[in-house]
Amino acid sequence: MHLEQIIEEATRMPNRTVAVAASEDSEVIHAVKMAIDKGIASFQLFGDEDRTTALLNEHGLQQSDQLKVIPCQAPDESAAKAVQAVSSGNADVVMKGMVSTSVILKAVLNKEFGLRTGKVLSHVAAFEIDGFDRLIFVTDAAMNIAPDLKQKADIIQNAVDVARKLGVETPKVAPITAVEVVNPSMEATLDAAALSQMNSRGQIKDCIVDGPLALDNAVSLEAASHKGISGEVAGQADILLVPNIETGNALYKSLIYFARAKVGAVISGAKAPIVLTSRADTAESKLNSIALAVRSV
Amino acid sequence: MHLEQIIEEATRMPNRTVAVAASEDSEVIHAVKMAIDKGIASFQLFGDEDRTTALLNEHGLQQSDQLKVIPCQAPDESAAKAVQAVSSGNADVVMKGMVSTSVILKAVLNKEFGLRTGKVLSHVAAFEIDGFDRLIFVTDAAMNIAPDLKQKADIIQNAVDVARKLGVETPKVAPITAVEVVNPSMEATLDAAALSQMNSRGQIKDCIVDGPLALDNAVSLEAASHKGISGEVAGQADILLVPNIETGNALYKSLIYFARAKVGAVISGAKAPIVLTSRADTAESKLNSIALAVRSV
Numbered sequence: 043m044h045l046e047q048i049i050e051e052a053t054r055m056p057n058r059t060v061a062v063a064a065s066e067d068s069e070v071i072h073a074v075k076m077a078i079d080k081g082i083a084s085f086q087l088f089g090d091e092d093r094t095t096a097l098l099n100e101h102g103l104q105q106s107d108q109l110k111v112i113p114c115q116a117p118d119e120s121a122a123k124a125v126q127a128v129s130s131g132n133a134d135v136v137m138k139g140m141v142s143t144s145v146i147l148k149a150v151l152n153k154e155f156g157l158r159t160g161k162v163l164s165h166v167a168a169f170e171i172d173g174f175d176r177l178i179f180v181t182d183a184a185m186n187i188a189p190d191l192k193q194k195a196d197i198i199q200n201a202v203d204v205a206r207k208l209g210v211e212t213p214k215v216a217p218i219t220a221v222e223v224v225n226p227s228m229e230a231t232l233d234a235a236a237l238s239q240m241n242s243r244g245q246i247k248d249c250i251v252d253g254p255l256a257l258d259n260a261v262s263l264e265a266a267s268h269k270g271i272s273g274e275v276a277g278q279a280d281i282l283l284v285p286n287i288e289t290g291n292a293l294y295k296s297l298i299y300f301a302r303a304k305v306g307a308v309i310s311g312a313k314a315p316i317v318l319t320s321r322a323d324t325a326e327s328k329l330n331s332i333a334l335a336v337r338s339v
Numbered sequence: 340m341h342l343e344q345i346i347e348e349a350t351r352m353p354n355r356t357v358a359v360a361a362s363e364d365s366e367v368i369h370a371v372k373m374a375i376d377k378g379i380a381s382f383q384l385f386g387d388e389d390r391t392t393a394l395l396n397e398h399g400l401q402q403s404d405q406l407k408v409i410p411c412q413a414p415d416e417s418a419a420k421a422v423q424a425v426s427s428g429n430a431d432v433v434m435k436g437m438v439s440t441s442v443i444l445k446a447v448l449n450k451e452f453g454l455r456t457g458k459v460l461s462h463v464a465a466f467e468i469d470g471f472d473r474l475i476f477v478t479d480a481a482m483n484i485a486p487d488l489k490q491k492a493d494i495i496q497n498a499v500d501v502a503r504k505l506g507v508e509t510p511k512v513a514p515i516t517a518v519e520v521v522n523p524s525m526e527a528t529l530d531a532a533a534l535s536q537m538n539s540r541g542q543i544k545d546c547i548v549d550g551p552l553a554l555d556n557a558v559s560l561e562a563a564s565h566k567g568i569s570g571e572v573a574g575q576a577d578i579l580l581v582p583n584i585e586t587g588n589a590l591y592k593s594l595i596y597f598a599r600a601k602v603g604a605v606i607s608g609a610k611a612p613i614v615l616t617s618r619a620d621t622a623e624s625k626l627n628s629i630a631l632a633v634r635s636v
Contacts, residue, residue, distance in 0.1 A: 171597050187517075187525055220484075220588035228484055230585055257592035258619065265596070268619050288527055289586045291517035295554035296590050299562070300468050300598035322555070322565050 043177050045170045045304050048208060049333040052082040057108075058336045060317070061133035063124035063149070064117040064141035065089035069321065071097040073328035074109075080329070083336050084108040086133055088120040089140070117141035118149075125149040128314045129157055135335045137317040150312050157312040162186065162196040165290075165318075166204045167307040168334055169297050178261065179205055179213070179281040180297070183290030184318075185309065191233050194283060195246050198237065200310035201281045202249040207338045215241075216260035216279035217253030218289065222271055224254060230285035237283070249281070250274050257282070257293075306330025308338055315339060340474050342467045342601050345505060346630040349379040354405075355633045357614070358430035360421035360446070361414040361438035362386035366618065368394040370625035371406070377626070380633050381405040383430055385417040386437070414438035415446075422446040425611045426454055432632045434614040447609050454609040459483065459493040462587075462615075463501045464604040465631055466594050475558065476502055476510070476578040477594070480587030481615075482606065488530050491580060492543050495534065497607035498578045499546040504635045512538075513557035513576035514550030515586065519568055521551060527582035534580070546578070547571050554579070554590075603627025605635055612636060 052058075060077075062070060065087035071094070077083050084107070087094050091113035098104060098111070105111055112127075114120040121141050127133040136157070138146050150157050165184035168177045181201040182189065189197055198215055205213040217234035225231045234253030241251035252275035258265035263277030271277075284290035297303040305327050309316035315335035319328045349355075357374070359367060362384035368391070374380050381404070384391050388410035395401060395408070402408055409424075411417040418438050424430040433454070435443050447454050462481035465474045478498040479486065486494055495512055502510040514531035521528045531550030538548035549572035555562035560574030568574075581587035594600040602624050606613035612632035616625045 173599075184517075218585070218589055220481075220584040228584070257589045258596055262596055265619060284589065285585050286583070287517040287525070288515070288582050289589050292515055292554050292581065292586050292590045293593050296593040297597055299555055299559055300594055300600065302470075303597065322562060 043208070045168065045177070045306055045330045048306065048337055049080060049082060049329065052333045052336045053080060055337070057084055058135060058339050059084045059086060059133040060135040060137050060332065060335070061086045061088060061124035061127040062137045062139050063088055063121040063146055064139035065111070065120070066093035066097065067140040068097055070139045071101050071103070072325055073319065073332060075101045075103055076325060076329045077332045078103065078109060082333050086127055087111045088114050088124045090114070118145050121145050121149040122152070122155070125152065125157060126155045129155050134339045135315050135317060137332070138319065143318055146316070146318065150316060157314055159311060159313055161200065161311045162189070162193045163309055163311040164197040164200045165307060166201045166310045167294055167305055170304040171297065171301060172303070176280060177208070180290060180294055181281065181283055183284065183287070183294040187287045191236055194233055194237060195240055196311065198246055198249065198251060198281070198283055204308060204310050204334070204338045205280055206248060210280050213249045213280040214275040214278050215249050215251040215281040215283060216255040216275050217251065217283045217285070218257055218260060219254040219285060220256060222254055222256050222259045222269060230254070233285065252276065255279070304330065306334040308335045310338065340505070342465065342474070342603055342627045345603065345634055346377060346379060346626065349630045349633045350377060352634070354381055355432060355636055356381045356383060356430040357432040357434050357629060357632070358383045358385060358421035358424040359434045359436050360385055360418040360443055361436035362408070362417070363390035363394065364437035365394055366625070367436045368398050369622055370616065370629060372398045372400055373622060373626045374629045375400065375406060379630050383421070383424055384408045385411050385421045385424070387411070415442050418442050418446040419449070419452070422449065422454060423452045426452050431636045432612050432614060434629070434632070435616065440615055443613070443615070447613060454611055456608060456610055458497065458608045459486070459490045460606055460608040461494040461497045462604060463498045463607045464591055464602055467601040468594065468598060469600070473577060474505070477587060477591055478578065478580055480581065480584070480591040484584045488533055491530055491534060492537055493608065495543055495546065495548060495578070495580055501605060501607050501631070501635045502577055503545060507577050510546045510577040511572040511575050512546050512548040512578040512580060513552040513572050514548065514580045514582070515554055515557060516551040516582060517553060519551055519553050519556045519566060527551070530582065549573065552576070601627065603631040605632045607635065
């Protein structure tokens with residue numbers, strides 16, 4: 043499966059609406075234009091009216107049923123209203139504009155109008171990597187610093203939810219560690235073993251979890267067989283659960299900067315997908331993220 | 340600099356001798372043959388005499404001044420004698436054969452005849468990556484599980500020693516974290532800041548340390564400038580210090596399996612370099628590791 047395919051399938055689905063918080067941002071409007079041109083979503087732009095409409099003009103866009111501007115006075119108002127648009131059913135996805143992540147998350151976690159589920163929120167990235175015919179999901183490379191066992195279980199479930207929405211019926215999940223054996227001096231291997239058993243006991247659903255696995259054993263059948271590791275996940279993992287944010291972040295960036303992989307990412311675990319693109323993301327990866335979010339609804 | 344160049348320069352240097360511990364291993368003899376054919380080292384093979392000479396025959400090799408078999412009864416005897424060959428000055432590099440890493444390290448750390456320096460031993464990997472004209476060193480992806488600040492300082496110094504032997508006069512060192520700012524909730528960022536200051540104060544020598552840096556800010560000038568990060572290391576790092584073994588191992592394997600990078604690796608921190616290749620390494624990477632070790636003497 044390629045990211046291009048995710049985009050293509052999004053165009054054929056019932057049209058979803060993305061609520062953008064603080065839309066007065068040139069790069070966000072650029073991504074909005076690409077998504078509109080591809081026909082993958084409609085947008086409600088919550089933000090500074092003058093600056094947003096000026097940016098729409100610059101990008102050759104005009105308001106329509108698919109593209110509405112809702113004037114807001116300040117970024118936190120934009121965030122609150124964008125989240126409310128989703129919780130009230132008028133929109134399907136929240137997307138971050140010119141507002142800090144903490145302000146968006148505060149609105150998402152608001153007890154009255156937010157999108158809480160009680161589960162941890164986590165970052166799910168889908169990579170298209172040369173030489174791999176499936177998407178490889180990496181989680182969590184960006185939100186949870188040092189998740190404990192219960193949080194890791196939620197993080198897996200969040201990624202499984204996204205992968206299943208994209209058609210991976212029973213995702214294979216590898217808790218990634220530095221070695222493929224349980225080593226009492228390496229806590230990540232103990233968590234990996236526990237997560238595998240939680241999966242066997244039905245505490246983590248709709249997927250197959252088998253770890254500990256080192257990255258090579260998780261993604262290369264040859265490396266797995268070299269080590270004599272069998273099982274349904276070894277060499278065939280769809281989802282790589284990293285043990286901490288340092289591992290996830292280095293793996294994520296190694297894929298982008300060294301392996302030149304393509305990526306889209308979404309925050310999962312709330313009642314609706316959240317798109318938190320960053321300034322450093324390419325326009326292409328922002329579009330991928332919007333498509334991924336639309337498909338994850 | 341390419342790994343091919345490391346090999347080439349090794350052929351032009353004074354010939355070094357590698358003491359192989361437990362040489363009765365087909366893959367090790369294959370690597371020995373490649374190194375002999377390239378003329379990058381001489382070998383003393385400590386191991387089972389019958390099996391070693393049979394393997395030499397299989398590979399079309401015969402004993403000579405450059406290739407001697409020293410009969411040993413058991414792997415631990417082979418390890419002890421190989422280490423003694425180096426500590427007594429008869430050889431320059433220790434290389435692991437058909438013996439466990441723990442047995443080799445026990446011999447290396449032996450108080451009477453070992454190669455202790457008081458410093459931590461650490462794994463230094465040199466990667467040749469498409470699109471990068473310099474080698475990128477990753478440390479420590481394999482030995483130290485969760486190094487503390489003092490150990491990280493040693494690990495940097497060990498990698499700096501290797502890089503300098505290869506001609507990188509003042510290596511640029513990036514302590515890799517998930518973010519480029521000091522964040523009290525992320526211990527790796529505190530260590531990164533402390534290591535940078537230890538370098539300013541002359542506690543870590545012959546290099547420039549500047550962190551915390553995320554991987555993208557460390558290796559991409561564009562990503563660094565996008566974040567407004569200046570300094571001599573940002574975007575130009577030679578050495579990536581990872582905060583824990585999970586990060587290092589995932590980064591190492593991502594480079595091999597996703598970015599298809601070439602690698603050689605050596606254990607640094609003892610009185611002599613140690614080559615610990617593993618069964619999963621390709622013949623090419625074993626040769627790279629021997630060349631790296633020979634050049635690190």
